[in-house]
Amino acid sequence: MSRAIRRNSLTEQATDALLDYIAERQLGEGDSLPPTGELAATFEVSVPVIREAIAALSGIGLLRRQQGRESVVAAPGATHLSRLLTLRVAHAAVEDDAIQQYREVVEVGSARLAASNRSEESLRELDDALADLRAVADDESLHAADIAFHAALARASGNDLFVLTIDALQPLLHRLRRRVWSGWVNSGGDLTSIVEAHATILERVRERDADGAARAMTDHLAQARLGLDVLSGHVGDSPARD
Known part of the structure; x- marks a missing residue:
């Protein structure tokens, strides 16, 4: 042929x-x-x-x-990569589930590395980000504070690729967070449990507990997964989560 x-x-x-x-x-x-x-x-x-x-x-x-x-x-920054990824995702019709899967792989690794590599300066940044998260007054400030916390965690990891990709994906992650939050609220979830999940991640990072930080991030992302499944009507198809 x-x-x-x-x-x-x-x-x-x-x-x-x-x-x-x-x-x-x-x-x-x-x-x-x-x-x-x-x-x-x-x-x-x-x-x-x-x-x-x-x-x-x-x-x-x-x-x-x-x-x-x-x-x-020149050194391309997150803005250049963000444009490319946004166009790629739009062209390929990448679904929110795929973006959530990305988070479940990359952000667990980011939390683990942050616990191993964090500095006192990065802990202060994470403390400030958590304080902002506790003080949110509306949904949009919640999403902004959530993004800021995870970006600070990526910087604490010391891995520039985590920082670059998470920063570049912020527009897509913001869209995902809005959907996840809607599903989470519909499932009976509240803001307090979300904030405390972030606080647990930070404490494990502070203690340099890499395995604990990874587990805490996994638990937090299970909250996001539940919200997404509720919104998609797939809760009955999902395995039970503790």
């Missing part, structure tokens, strides 16, 4: 070549690339192709173009 062979465009090849160039030379944030003419000669393509490749990498935050000067290497 014959199979079609897809050929990448010159721009795509030049984009990949630029990424390899940056990696091979270990260029970091703020380092300049050679002029476009020099890059074009290096990769044996036209200057317009190099400009298109630079534009593509600038669009995803890996390069920063400067008027009249060479482009410089």
